[in-house]
Amino acid sequence: MASLRVLVGCKRVIDYAVKIRVRPDALGVVTDGVKHSMNPFDENAIEEAVRMKQKKVVKEIIAVSCGPTQSQETIRTALAMGADRGIHIEVPKGTEENLQPLAVAKIFAKLVEKEKPDIVILGKQAIDDDSNQTTQLLAGILEWPQGTMASVVEHSDGKLKITREVDGGLEDISVNLPAVISADLRLNEPRYATLPNIMKAKKKKIEKMSPEDLGVDVTPRLKVLKVVDPPVRAAGDKVPDVATLMDKLKERGHI
């Protein structure tokens, strides 16, 4: 019964609870010595793949991470949650922040060519750049159907029934396999790795390669000019009536 194979992406990002500090050169944020974790939406992605495996819909889960050496830890976490093996696309330390969605989508497209999975599941966005692009770009490159912001995924007969969380509410779609999905927070509750699985994860294989090995050029197309803290919130003004409000807005050039 279990016949499908899944490729899942997991990105190593600054932990959501960390207080972010802008770097002195204003070109990024401080990452040295800062706690990093698996992107929360990617945890949902891995969890969904593991649940499909437990339901015997999926027979193999491959966890993929693109990043520096430490991305291996992120893959190990995915393996401890239940992925079968990992692929680490390694980039030199310090260049990971220049790895942009288009480059990552191209990398995944090459991996799809190589591994031939039936489903690719990614987190809907990474909490560092909040791009929400990789899934869509990948689907476009592959010309595969996509189900983004998924909060429910059900498999039946070679199709996936997906409920998407959209601005107007919930949208139900049906996609043929193979397909690309992006996981939303409410898709599932990610499990804690069990100790036996942490032990087993040690022995699971992680294949390492570089973007060059896949023939992918990861040169960034976007250049970061400046990173600044959001403006400190200034105190507001209280006005007695709407007429005064209109005057003030006109005065300050807002209308």
Next chain:
Amino acid sequence: VPSPRALSTTLLPEDIELLRQTCWDFAENELKPIAGAVDRDSVYPGDAVKKMGEMGLMGMVAPEELGGAGMGYLAYAVAMEEISRGCATTGVVMSVNNSLYLGPLLMAGNQAQLEKWVAPYLDGDHVGCFCLSEPGNGSDAGAASTTAIDRGDKWELNGAKAWITNGYESEAAIVFATTDKAKKHKGISAFIVPKPTEGLSLGKKEDKLGIKGSSTCVINFDNCLIDKDCLLGELGQGFKIAMKTLDAGRIGVAGQALGIAQASLECAVAYSQQRHAFDQPISKMQTIQNKLADMECRIWAARLTNWHAAKLKDEGHNFTKEAAMAKLMASETATYCAHQAIQVLGGMGYVNDMPAERHYRDARITEIYEGTSEIQRLVIAGNLLKEMSM
């Protein structure tokens, strides 16, 4: 307040670092939110313990063949710290089951005993307890007055054991009793006693200063009959089993104390960055910084000593002195940090709006159980003198 403590993985092997992160996440999400209520209402954290059982935390060092995680003591030390950082009560439930209940069984149990008394006690639904201390003796363990008489087809236990953690929730007890008074401590044997058993009764739950969610009580044995196959190990081997068990248990308790110390430090740091006095956050003031620095130093000194003790044990070396050092250092660090955390918080440290006062009350027991600080010093000095004697 979340702790973004980023530990270098060169200090811990990759799989243990992953374990640490997993336990940290569990403590943040499942234990921190309930710790206040567990303490205030003296509630046994049954749901959390069950989840920990499912993860494998309640039988960390039990071998895989029996359903355990088959992990070593470095993993155990790290897990104990992270769990206790969330809730010290949950930490003691975990430590008693792992070290004090499973410890003797894994050390001296035969195959039948392992299958009956270890395998079912790993899932968090069933826990065990350890009965060595008595109303009449604590540190003087050799003076145990509980007796076990050979009645032919049964053993008959008489006496009382005191300060039994998990006394109420446990379904099995490791009990140390005298089988041959003439041989003094070499006449003490270990027994597995199922609960409930006729002749075994529980005293009232002690009303403790801290770790209030864990039940502690006297267990009375009144012509309590148990099967012959409940003898654990050889006759007269009991004292040795107890001492070896406590050696390893110290690594777990040190972990618990470190968790309490770390929680205290985090509480103090967070508060000091938000509290303003004399136009600045108090974290900018020297007296506060001195305290935080001292806390951090002591925590790391104790933590590294504990990891060292654990590594020695995992590698099969003698670790008695190091484990005693770790337990001594960690427990005195816990009380120090909890004390200083209250001081940093000032009035807020004295009320239960903040967890500092709970850490203060939880920390205190770590200097007492599983070998008082005074006993630890004797153990350390004894080993040191042996090592350094010409």
